[in-house]
Amino acid sequence: MSSNFVRKISALACGAAMAAVVPFAAQAADKVITEWDLQTTAGAVKVIRGAADRFEAANPGYKVEDTHILNDAYKTKIKIAFGANEPPCVFSSWGGGPLREYVKAGQVVDLTPYLDSDPAFKDRFLPASFGASTIDGKIYALPAENTAIAVVFYNKELFAKYNVTPPTTWDELLKVIDVFKENGIAPFALANKNKWTGSMFYGYLVDRIGGPEAFANAVQRKDGGSFADPVFVEAGKRLQELVNAGAFQKGYNGLDYDVGGSRRLLYTDKAAMELMGTWEASTIGNENPEFAKKLGFFQFPSVPDGKGDPNNLLGTLGDNYISVSNACPEKDKAVELLKFLTDDTAAAGRLADNRIMPLKDVKTDNPFLTEVYSLVAKAPSVQLWWDQELPPELGELHKDTSQALFGLSKTPEQVAEEFEAAAKAKLQ
Amino acid sequence: MTDISTRSAGGGAAGAALSLKKLAPAVFLAPAVLLLAVYLIYPLIDSFRLSLLDWNGLGANARFVGLDNWKKLATDALFWEAAWNNILLAVFSVLIQMPIALILAVVLDNAGKGSRILKILYFLPLLMSSVALGVLFKYFYDVNFGPLNALLDYVGLGSLAQDWLGDTRFALGAVIAVVCWQFIPFYMVLFMAGLASFPAEISEAAKLDGASETTIFWKMKLPHLKGTLRTAIVLSVIGALRYFDLIYVMTGGGPEGASELMATYMYRNVFSSFQLGYGSTVASAMFIIVILIASVLLRFSKRYETEV
Numbered sequence: 001m002s003s004n005f006v007r008k009i010s011a012l013a014c015g016a017a018m019a020a021v022v023p024f025a026a027q028a029a030d031k032v033i034t035e036w037d038l039q040t041t042a043g044a045v046k047v048i049r050g051a052a053d054r055f056e057a058a059n060p061g062y063k064v065e066d067t068h069i070l071n072d073a074y075k076t077k078i079k080i081a082f083g084a085n086e087p088p089c090v091f092s093s094w095g096g097g098p099l100r101e102y103v104k105a106g107q108v109v110d111l112t113p114y115l116d117s118d119p120a121f122k123d124r125f126l127p128a129s130f131g132a133s134t135i136d137g138k139i140y141a142l143p144a145e146n147t148a149i150a151v152v153f154y155n156k157e158l159f160a161k162y163n164v165t166p167p168t169t170w171d172e173l174l175k176v177i178d179v180f181k182e183n184g185i186a187p188f189a190l191a192n193k194n195k196w197t198g199s200m201f202y203g204y205l206v207d208r209i210g211g212p213e214a215f216a217n218a219v220q221r222k223d224g225g226s227f228a229d230p231v232f233v234e235a236g237k238r239l240q241e242l243v244n245a246g247a248f249q250k251g252y253n254g255l256d257y258d259v260g261g262s263r264r265l266l267y268t269d270k271a272a273m274e275l276m277g278t279w280e281a282s283t284i285g286n287e288n289p290e291f292a293k294k295l296g297f298f299q300f301p302s303v304p305d306g307k308g309d310p311n312n313l314l315g316t317l318g319d320n321y322i323s324v325s326n327a328c329p330e331k332d333k334a335v336e337l338l339k340f341l342t343d344d345t346a347a348a349g350r351l352a353d354n355r356i357m358p359l360k361d362v363k364t365d366n367p368f369l370t371e372v373y374s375l376v377a378k379a380p381s382v383q384l385w386w387d388q389e390l391p392p393e394l395g396e397l398h399k400d401t402s403q404a405l406f407g408l409s410k411t412p413e414q415v416a417e418e419f420e421a422a423a424k425a426k427l428q
Numbered sequence: 429m430t431d432i433s434t435r436s437a438g439g440g441a442a443g444a445a446l447s448l449k450k451l452a453p454a455v456f457l458a459p460a461v462l463l464l465a466v467y468l469i470y471p472l473i474d475s476f477r478l479s480l481l482d483w484n485g486l487g488a489n490a491r492f493v494g495l496d497n498w499k500k501l502a503t504d505a506l507f508w509e510a511a512w513n514n515i516l517l518a519v520f521s522v523l524i525q526m527p528i529a530l531i532l533a534v535v536l537d538n539a540g541k542g543s544r545i546l547k548i549l550y551f552l553p554l555l556m557s558s559v560a561l562g563v564l565f566k567y568f569y570d571v572n573f574g575p576l577n578a579l580l581d582y583v584g585l586g587s588l589a590q591d592w593l594g595d596t597r598f599a600l601g602a603v604i605a606v607v608c609w610q611f612i613p614f615y616m617v618l619f620m621a622g623l624a625s626f627p628a629e630i631s632e633a634a635k636l637d638g639a640s641e642t643t644i645f646w647k648m649k650l651p652h653l654k655g656t657l658r659t660a661i662v663l664s665v666i667g668a669l670r671y672f673d674l675i676y677v678m679t680g681g682g683p684e685g686a687s688e689l690m691a692t693y694m695y696r697n698v699f700s701s702f703q704l705g706y707g708s709t710v711a712s713a714m715f716i717i718v719i720l721i722a723s724v725l726l727r728f729s730k731r732y733e734t735e736v
């Protein structure tokens with residue numbers, strides 16, 4: 001009894017400290033659906049509130065309380081909320097590993113029956129977009145917000161000035177790197193304090209060398225898949241080849257992406273390229289509209305004798321995914337809210353905000369989005385970010401070991417073995 | 429109770445006053461004790477319980493694994509590296525903060541009224557939020573645009589410019605410097621209070637006897653500060669062993685764990701890796717280490733104990 005009391009007290013304190021939404025929600029006369037997301041830009045919030053307004057209009061007596069939280073703070077808050085068994089009704093994730101943890105704990109509503117009963121709604125989405133949110137054949141989240149894939153952004157003006165063109169092969173890439181280095185410009189800007197930034201290089205290299213199966217088999221422990229496979233060792237070697245070729249600016253392992261560490265290098269012509277998710281384009285558009293005009297992008301180059309199709313992508317088709325928690329008292333209504341949040345009106349709103357939902361039929365006159373969409377449409381595989389795909393514990397280890405590869409403090413063989421040992425223990 | 433049963437006519441008022449006297453402390457203590465029980469003692473004990481589980485912290489899927497987490501901890505190189513970093517932080521905190529704080533306190537103490545603005549200025553770092561400070565110094569140390577490297581370049585020491593936060597050799601040192609910068613004012617104030625309690629007539633008498641300011645400081649004021657120094661060192665060491673915020677903001681424990689502390693390692697385990705059980709093991713181990721070091725420190729410095 002006393003422990004129950006304590007739990008209640010701390011849950012109350014937690015809630016009050018976190019958002020003050022959960023405990024007070026119950027006092028309102030209307031039935032309240034709580035919604036947490038990590039969209040903090042004015043444009044994104046407007047779309048979500050708009051969907052909530054339409055939901056409220058269609059469902060008198062219900063009220064949506066939407067809360068928008070910054071990325072890193074959100075990741076911590078949502079975990080505490082689930083741990084205290086006071087999660088919001090509707091929450092965001094990237095699918096993959098962390099969502100799987102919540103599903104395993106029985107905290108997430110299976111959306112499959114809802115989707116099966118409304119095929120017209122379900123069939124609007126690109127089938128591949130459910131990949132990251134499908135666990136044991138059941139769909140637990142809807143792709144919302146955006147399609148984000150990792151591409152190499154580059155400064156068109158600098159490329160023209162030094163007479164280089166976007167590389168499509170590894171050797172061309174090395175030549176481009178040499179040209180910029182000779183001219184005192186860092187070829188790549190990289191802010192790798194955050195680690196997921198550098199992870200993209202490793203993820204792409206593994207894909208280009210061994211194809212998407214290499215990673216998929218190693219994660220699923222099937223067809224002899226293993227992280228000690230030569231594919232992973234070679235990816236590490238290629239990565240360190242880039243480091244040794246001086247492909248990254250000074251201090252890459254300490255710069256913070258969240259405070260614009262890498263973008264500042266681009267803006268000041270101190271770096272020519274950056275491998276980053278496509279959200280970068282709208283970030284740059286907001287931060288530095290002048291520079292945005294010089295911005296171009298190309299796909300990660302191929303690797304000699306690599307098995308992976310250079311059209312394969314690393315990224316996420318739903319940035320973010322939205323789900324309903326099992327603790328929600330109004331599950332059916334919350335699922336209905338999910339639909340409002342991902343319907344055609346919401347999709348159009350996001351398109352106007354330069355974000356593209358993973359739907360089958362998208363028309364836009366924005367050339368950047370058109371290009372992103374066409375890359376996605378022709379990609380044989382879209383691999384979810386490794387740090388989100390892997391179970392959280394391995395995701396952290398992957399981030400640590402890839403940072404060590406960049407720092408040249410571990411050899412590719414060491415990293416492959418260390419990761420395989422941990423994967424064996426965790427994934428069986 | 430006994431008061432009530434044994435009271436006699438005329439003694440009633442006194443008896444009630446006595447029982448009130450006994451009750452009052454309990455009533456006044458109750459809120460503090462309750463808060464401590466809920467927010468300190470219960471979590472402390474519970475984190476030991478959690479350290480015996482394999483649990484992601486979500487739902488009822490915890491598995492009892494006995495001492496497995498503790499065995500893992502014993503051989504976890506990352507944890508011991510973090511613990512070693514904590515010890516480095518503690519040692520350098522004391523070695524850097526105490527002398528500088530003492531010098532500032534003595535200078536300000538002697539400077540008289542004219543030093544009021546300086547006192548306020550020196551005290552400012554302590555008033556700033558750690559997170560704001562961390563972000564500020566992240567810009568300060570920035571390898572490409574930071575003022576520190578620019579300054580080194582300007583005075584012709586460009587060869588000393590470093591990747592302060594991104595190089596495994598410098599990251600911890602760079603953060604320790606900021607930690608010291610932030611906390612020196614605190615110890616400065618502590619020492620100033622100690623010096624203020626030094627009776628002026630004694631130093632006047634000493635001066636009449638021909639003692640110089642230096643002699644007065646070393647032979648009289650410093651011994652007078654013994655107790656304050658002891659308190660300051662213990663506070664500084666304990667603070668360093670549980671340190672979290674600036675490291676979390678400035679380096680996140682990186683690069684490659686070079687500036688990882690026990691507290692940031694625990695945070696990463698619980699909130700990034702979803703290993704609540706193992707994270708609790710780290711937290712409990714941290715508790716044990718802090719208690720051990722603090723009690724050893726207190727015991728060995730007991731002879732310097734004073735009323736301060």
